[in-house]
Amino acid sequence: xxxxxREVASGLLERMRALGRAARAACDELGRVSAEARxxxxxxxxxxxxxxxxxxxxANRADVAEARTRGLSAAMIDRLALDEKRIEAMAAxxxxxxxxxxxxxxxxxEWERPNGLKIQRVRVPLGVIxxxxxxxxxxxxxxxxxxxxxxxAVILRGGxxxxxxxxxxxxxxxxxxxxxxLPETAVQRVPTxxxxxxxxxxxxxxxxxxxxVPRGGKNLIERVQRxxxxxxxxxLEGICHTYVHRAADLDMARRxxxxxxxxxxxxxxxxxxxxxxxxxVATHLPAIAADLIAAGCxxxxxxxxxxxxxxxxxxSPDDFGKEFLDAIIAVxxxxxxxxxxxxxxxxxxxxxxxxxxxxxxxxxxxxxxxDSAILLHNASTQFADGGEFxxxxxIGIATGRIHARGPVGAEELTSYKYVVRGSGQTRP
Amino acid sequence: xxxxxREVASGLLERMRALGRAARAACDELGRVSAEARxxxxxxxxxxxxxxxxxxxxANRADVAEARTRGLSAAMIDRLALDEKRIEAMAAxxxxxxxxxxxxxxxxxEWERPNGLKIQRVRVPLGVIxxxxxxxxxxxxxxxxxxxxxxxAVILRGGxxxxxxxxxxxxxxxxxxxxxxLPETAVQRVPTxxxxxxxxxxxxxxxxxxxxVPRGGKNLIERVQRxxxxxxxxxLEGICHTYVHRAADLDMARRxxxxxxxxxxxxxxxxxxxxxxxxxVATHLPAIAADLIAAGCxxxxxxxxxxxxxxxxxxSPDDFGKEFLDAIIAVxxxxxxxxxxxxxxxxxxxxxxxxxxxxxxxxxxxxxxxDSAILLHNASTQFADGGEFxxxxxIGIATGRIHARGPVGAEELTSYKYVVRGSGQTRP
Numbered sequence: 061x062x063x064x065x066r067e068v069a070s071g072l073l074e075r076m077r078a079l080g081r082a083a084r085a086a087c088d089e090l091g092r093v094s095a096e097a098r099x100x101x102x103x104x105x106x107x108x109x110x111x112x113x114x115x116x117x118x119a120n121r122a123d124v125a126e127a128r129t130r131g132l133s134a135a136m137i138d139r140l141a142l143d144e145k146r147i148e149a150m151a152a153x154x155x156x157x158x159x160x161x162x163x164x165x166x167x168x169x170e171w172e173r174p175n176g177l178k179i180q181r182v183r184v185p186l187g188v189i190x191x192x193x194x195x196x197x198x199x200x201x202x203x204x205x206x207x208x209x210x211x212x213a214v215i216l217r218g219g220x221x222x223x224x225x226x227x228x229x230x231x232x233x234x235x236x237x238x239x240x241x242l243p244e245t246a247v248q249r250v251p252t253x254x255x256x257x258x259x260x261x262x263x264x265x266x267x268x269x270x271x272x273v274p275r276g277g278k279n280l281i282e283r284v285q286r287x288x289x290x291x292x293x294x295x296l297e298g299i300c301h302t303y304v305h306r307a308a309d310l311d312m313a314r315r316x317x318x319x320x321x322x323x324x325x326x327x328x329x330x331x332x333x334x335x336x337x338x339x340x341v342a343t344h345l346p347a348i349a350a351d352l353i354a355a356g357c358x359x360x361x362x363x364x365x366x367x368x369x370x371x372x373x374x375x376s377p378d379d380f381g382k383e384f385l386d387a388i389i390a391v392x393x394x395x396x397x398x399x400x401x402x403x404x405x406x407x408x409x410x411x412x413x414x415x416x417x418x419x420x421x422x423x424x425x426x427x428x429x430x431d432s433a434i435l436l437h438n439a440s441t442q443f444a445d446g447g448e449f450x451x452x453x454x455i456g457i458a459t460g461r462i463h464a465r466g467p468v469g470a471e472e473l474t475s476y477k478y479v480v481r482g483s484g485q486t487r488p
Numbered sequence: 489x490x491x492x493x494r495e496v497a498s499g500l501l502e503r504m505r506a507l508g509r510a511a512r513a514a515c516d517e518l519g520r521v522s523a524e525a526r527x528x529x530x531x532x533x534x535x536x537x538x539x540x541x542x543x544x545x546x547a548n549r550a551d552v553a554e555a556r557t558r559g560l561s562a563a564m565i566d567r568l569a570l571d572e573k574r575i576e577a578m579a580a581x582x583x584x585x586x587x588x589x590x591x592x593x594x595x596x597x598e599w600e601r602p603n604g605l606k607i608q609r610v611r612v613p614l615g616v617i618x619x620x621x622x623x624x625x626x627x628x629x630x631x632x633x634x635x636x637x638x639x640x641a642v643i644l645r646g647g648x649x650x651x652x653x654x655x656x657x658x659x660x661x662x663x664x665x666x667x668x669x670l671p672e673t674a675v676q677r678v679p680t681x682x683x684x685x686x687x688x689x690x691x692x693x694x695x696x697x698x699x700x701v702p703r704g705g706k707n708l709i710e711r712v713q714r715x716x717x718x719x720x721x722x723x724l725e726g727i728c729h730t731y732v733h734r735a736a737d738l739d740m741a742r743r744x745x746x747x748x749x750x751x752x753x754x755x756x757x758x759x760x761x762x763x764x765x766x767x768x769v770a771t772h773l774p775a776i777a778a779d780l781i782a783a784g785c786x787x788x789x790x791x792x793x794x795x796x797x798x799x800x801x802x803x804s805p806d807d808f809g810k811e812f813l814d815a816i817i818a819v820x821x822x823x824x825x826x827x828x829x830x831x832x833x834x835x836x837x838x839x840x841x842x843x844x845x846x847x848x849x850x851x852x853x854x855x856x857x858x859d860s861a862i863l864l865h866n867a868s869t870q871f872a873d874g875g876e877f878x879x880x881x882x883i884g885i886a887t888g889r890i891h892a893r894g895p896v897g898a899e900e901l902t903s904y905k906y907v908v909r910g911s912g913q914t915r916p
Contacts, residue, residue, distance in 0.1 A: 092857065165856075173878055177867055184859055186889050266713075270889050285694075291719060291890040312912040319914035427907045428593075429520060431612055439605055439910030448915065449906070450601055461614050461698050461903040462719040463891040475889040478877070479855045482867030484740040486747035487876065 072252065076260045079215055080268025082245035083188040087213035090246045091185045095162030097242060098208055102158035104236035105208075109151040109201060112232045116147055119224035120197065127221050135326075139195040140222055150201045150229075153453060157205040160452040163471045164211040178481040183474045185211035187270035190261050191455070192217045192284060194276035197225035203275075204233050204247040206455050210473040213246045215269070217261060219276075220253040262288045273468075275456050293464055295456035297383040298328030298411035300441040303400045303426070305417035306339035310347065312438060313416045317348050319440040320414065322355045325387050328457055329412050329434075329444030332383055333390045335400045341368050341393050349391070357387045364393035381407035397422050401429055408432060410459055412444040433459060433466040500680065504688045507643055508696025510673040511616040515641035518674045519613040523590030525670060530586035530633055532664035537579040537629060540660045544575055547652035548625065555649050563754075567623040568650055578629045578657075581881060585633040588880040591899045592639040606909045611902045613639035615698035618689050619883070620645045620712060622704035625653035631703075632661050632675040634883050638901040641674045643697070645689060647704075648681040690716045701896075703884050721892055721900075723884035725811040726756030726839035728869040731828045731854070733845035734767035738775065740866060741844045745776050747868040748842065750783045753815050756885055757840050757862075757872030760812055762819045763828045769796050769821050777819070785815045792821035809835035825850050829857055836860060838887055840872040861887060861894040 090098070109116070120142040127137050169181040189212045193199045200216055207214035218226040226249065234244045250257045262272065262284060271291045274284040281294055302320045304313045320331035336345055341364065349359050349369035360375035361368075369391060379390035380403075394400045404413055414436040415426040423437040434444050434457075444467070446454025451469030458464045464472035518526070537544070548570040555565050591611045598608040617640045621627045628644060635642035646654040654677065662672045678685045690700065690712060699719045702712040709722055730748045732741045748759035764773055769792065777787050777797035788803035789796075797819060807818035808831075822828045832841055842864040843854040851865040862872050862885075872895070874882025879897030886892045892900035 091859070171878065173876070177871065177876075179877060286717065289714065291888070309912070315914055316912060323915055423909075427909075431519070431905060434906045434908065436908040437910060439908055439913040440915050442915040443605065443908065443913070445915075448601070448605075449607060450599065460719070465903050466906050475893055477859060478862045478894050480862065480864040480867055480871065481851075481855075482865060484737070484744060485867040485871070486743055487751055487868050487870040487873075 072254060072256060073260055073264060075251070076257060076265060077268065079248050079250070080188070080265045083213040083215055083248060084268055086243040086246040087185060087188050087211070089243050090208065090213060091164060091211040093242065095164065097240065098162060098211065099158050101237050101240035101242045102154055102205055102208055104240050105201070105205065105233050106151040106154040106158065108232035108236040109147060109154065109229065112228065113144060113147045116225065116228045116232075117142060117144075119228035123222055123224045130221075132221060136195060136221070140197065140225070142197060142225060146198065150198045153198070154201055154205045157202075157209050157453050157470070160209055160470055162209065163474050168476060175485050176483060177485055180479045181476050182479050183471075184477050186473055186475050188213045188215065188268055189473065190215045190217070190265075190269045190272040190290070192258060192261065192272065192274045192276070192280065194219040194280060195222060197222045197229055199275060200226045200229040200249075201233065202453060203273075203455055204230075206453055206470050206473060208237075208246060210470040212473055213248075215248050215250065215261070217250040217258060223253055259287065262290070266290055273455055291463070292460070293458050293468060294460050295328070296411075296459040297409050298330070298444070298457065298459075299333070299381055299383050299407060299409040300329060300331045300412045300414075300444070301333045301335055301404050301408060302331045302414045302416065302441060303335040303394075303404070304337065304340065304344055304348070305397065305400075305415055305419060305422050306337040307419035307422065308340065308344065308416040309418055310344050313344055314348055314351050316414070316416055316438070316440050318351045318355060320442055321352060321389050322357055322387065323440070323442045326385050327442070329441050330385065331389065331414070331441045333380055333392065333407065335392055335394050335403060336365065337400075338364065338393050338395055341365060345369055345391070352389060357389055359389055359391060361391040362393060365391045383409075397425060401426070404430060404432075411457060412436070412441045414439060414441050433457065500682060500684060501688055501692060503679070504685060504693060505696065507676050507678070508616070508693045511641040511643055511676060512696055514671040514674040515613060515616050515639070517671050518636065518641060519592060519639040521670065523592065525668065526590060526636055526639065527586050529665050529668035529670045530582055530636055532668050533629070533633065533661050534579040534582040534586065536660035536664040537575060537582065537657065540656065541572060541575045544653065544656040544660075545570060545572075547656035551650055551652045558649075560649065564623060564649070568625065568653070570625060570653060574626065578626045581626070582629055582633045585630075585637050585881050585898070588637055588898055590637065591902050596904060603913050604911060605913055608907045609904050610907050611899075612905050614901055614903050616641045616643065616696055617901065618643045618645070618693075618697045618700040618718070620686060620689065620700065620702045620704070620708065622647040622708060623650060625650045625657055627703060628654045628657040628677075629661065630881060631701075631883055632658075634881055634898050634901060636665075636674060638898040640901055641676075643676050643678065643689070645678040645686060651681055687715065690718070694718055701883055719891070720888070721886050721896060722888050723756070724839075724887040725837050726758070726872070726885065726887075727761070727809055727811050727835060727837040728757060728759045728840045728842075728872070729761045729763055729832050729836060730759045730842045730844065730869060731763040731822075731832070732765065732768065732772055732776070733825065733828075733843055733847060733850050734765035735847035735850065736768065736772065736844040737846055738772050741772055742776055742779050744842070744844055744866070744868050746779045746783060748870055749780060749817050750785055750815065751868070751870045754813050755870070757869050758813070759842070759869045760810060760818065761808060761835070762817055763822050763831060764793065764819065765828075766792065766821050766823055769793060773797055773819070780817060785817055787817055787819060789819040790821060793819045811837070825853060829854070832858060832860075839885060840864070840869045842867060842869050861885065
């Protein structure tokens with residue numbers, strides 16, 4: 061590194077640490093104000109997004125234009141592009157988070173000890189949360205709103221392709237916080253697209269960051285999990301399975317499988333592999349496969365399934381345990397529940413799996429013996445979503461086992477402390 | 489590195505990974521058996537410790553003899569040495585853990601969605617836990633028992649000074665598991681004192697370890713937090729404060745402060761700093777200081793406190809924010825509650841703090857506005873202990889904010905999964 065480069069790098073480090081210090085101070089304040097004050101700021105933020113839609117759309121047009129000249133894929137540009145409807149959805153999302161119950165200060169548990177000590181477990185904010193994400197600019201508003209709801213300060217680092225859009229959205233949030241008498245620095249944005257900033261966030265800010273949440277593709281998540289010196293709440297891939305058991309109702313199996321795969325193919329809760337019992341492959345698969353193909357899905361069937369799935373292609377071994385995030389499904393015939401469990405344990409990513417069956421015992425074994433974050437009986441894997449769970453919103457679906465698992469909403473972005481009330485007790 | 493060294497290193501890596509694979513298989517089995525099976529194995533383990541006390545004492549004598557020739561401190565040798573009484577306490581501790589309610593499979597929360605989906609949050613084991621600890625051989629039994637209670641497999645890495653003692657204790661646990669029909673590999677011990685094994689545990693076993701728990705001094709914890717590529721539940725130092733507010737009852741303040749400092753000085757919940765209001769320093773400090781000094785405590789008082797603490801020495805600025813773990817206490821006069829809060833925020837380690845006062849409003853502000861893991865009103869900081877909280881046993885007091893905070897018992901060594909029961913629901 062040249063002297064000049066070193067100076068630039070140390071300048072960046074100092075600027076990042078300044079963000080960290082400001083966030084720490086802001087979270088102390090944000091956790092101490094009333095729930096109503098946090099609600100008011102969120103309502104103001106929704107209004108600010110609506111009022112500033114012209115500025116946000118201008119900024120977004122510039123991002124989209126640059127993305128086109130840089131040759132980004134149509135799918136990426138679709139994720140990046142905003143319109144009036146998407147901005148309204150963003151504002152409505154912030155309002156929905158404003159309407160959520162405020163978790164801070166809530167007593168989660170309380171008990172009394174034989175010596176008269178009264179112990180309470182009370183929810184507190186996690187502190188300062190770093191969020192590293194890609195593409196979709198609405199994450200800026202969603203993530204910031206969830207953090208404010210749960211009393212946390214947040215440092216946002218979005219993708220460079222959405223830099224102008226994110227800056228415009230972030231400006232609205234800052235104005236709303238300030239106008240509501242809360243610290244603007246409760247929601248900060250890394251002010252540079254310098255890639256080294258991510259490294260600093262992950263490695264050099266342990267005293268300022270309590271947790272990092274990566275949202276994005278596998279490469280991003282893996283980099284964060286490899287490099288982070290702060291705790292990570294990770295959202296890895298969703299290799300979700302739907303298992304049609306021999307006692308499945310055919311009509312239900314058709315509706316649920318079609319929805320689980322095709323409602324939206326790009327989300328982590330979309331089913332990627334269909335397992336079907338040998339005992340019902342001849343009766344059930346033809347209609348299930350026909351529905352999928354009619355809806356535009358490519359069906360990749362193993363040798364035992366292929367004869368029962370007209371219009372399907374042969375699956376390759378690589379198709380199992382693969383997250384297509386597309387209108388493609390792998391299909392495999394299994395010899396009963398144990399074989400299905402074994403396949404899921406081997407190929408699943410611990411995200412979400414469903415069994416379709418009228419056999420209550422088989423369903424209970426599936427729910428008990430598998431250990432994915434979400435296990436469903438007779439329902440679509442597409443329900444893997446904080447909103448659908450009644451959490452109002454989510455920052456993602458955690459696939460780790462530490463702290464939070466499954467949908468991460470405002471409540472999952474909290475910690476707790478113990479409050480103990482005595483009358484002079486000493487320990488013997 | 490020479491070729492020979494590289495071969496040794498790669499041999500060690502392979503042996504460590506074999507431990508990891510065995511642990512993963514064992515935890516699948518351990519989490520699936522009944523609570524009764526885990527209880528039975530723990531009862532058998534307690535019996536095995538009692539039956540094998542001659543072997544354990546022999547092994548311990550050899551460890552202690554080597555420690556003496558290596559010139560270890562008297563305090564370290566005291567932590568290392570076992571006798572009949574300590575072995576009985578260890579066995580009784582394992583029995584107490586066997587008597588704890590089994591957390592696995594318990595429904596923590598359940599609710600129904602408007603679409604009829606029934607959602608349950610169910611406790612599951614964390615998976616495989618690595619425990620890295622120093623000196624005291626009883627940690628081998630305590631930590632292993634807590635992990636078995638919570639359905640986790642554990643890989644233990646104790647200090648080299650206790651290697652023979654730990655091996656003897658571990659052998660008992662393994663025999664008891666096998667005799668109870670559970671996998672012996674649910675509790676494994678790193679079979680070498682090679683220091684590189686710790687590095688492998690922290691960095692090279694991400695696919696086999698779900699969390700690492702370090703137990704020991706500051707250097708160990710910091711090394712683990714710096715190097716770990718797996719989540720860490722850390723137990724940092726306890727710089728605990730007791731604050732005598734101007735409305736404190738003098739008699740209660742004397743009893744509680746004496747206990748908070750002197751009951752046991754070497755534990756993380758021992759008070760290290762006494763804060764006292766200027767309004768009551770003349771009335772309260774003389775007796776409090778006299779009690780401490782009479783009990784053999786060195787009192788280091790700031791300039792404002794010194795005239796009121798006969799026999800005290802002047803404190804240096806370094807004495808504040810220091811974990812003495814010894815019969816030493818720093819004393820500072822503060823100008824009321826806000827100054828006390830500010831001092832604790834600046835110098836505390838977020839572990840445990842107490843306020844002594846008869847003023848309910850002051851107490852509530854202290855409990856609400858501070859953010860340590862444990863906050864007490866009118867009780868001794870020495871209550872910072874899983875047993876005293878009613879958890880039966882603990883693996884330590886977590887000072888981080890992620891996953892668990894405060895005493896970590898069997899319940900805190902679990903994760904959860906969502907079980908969703910439907911009747912054919914699809915997502916609109």
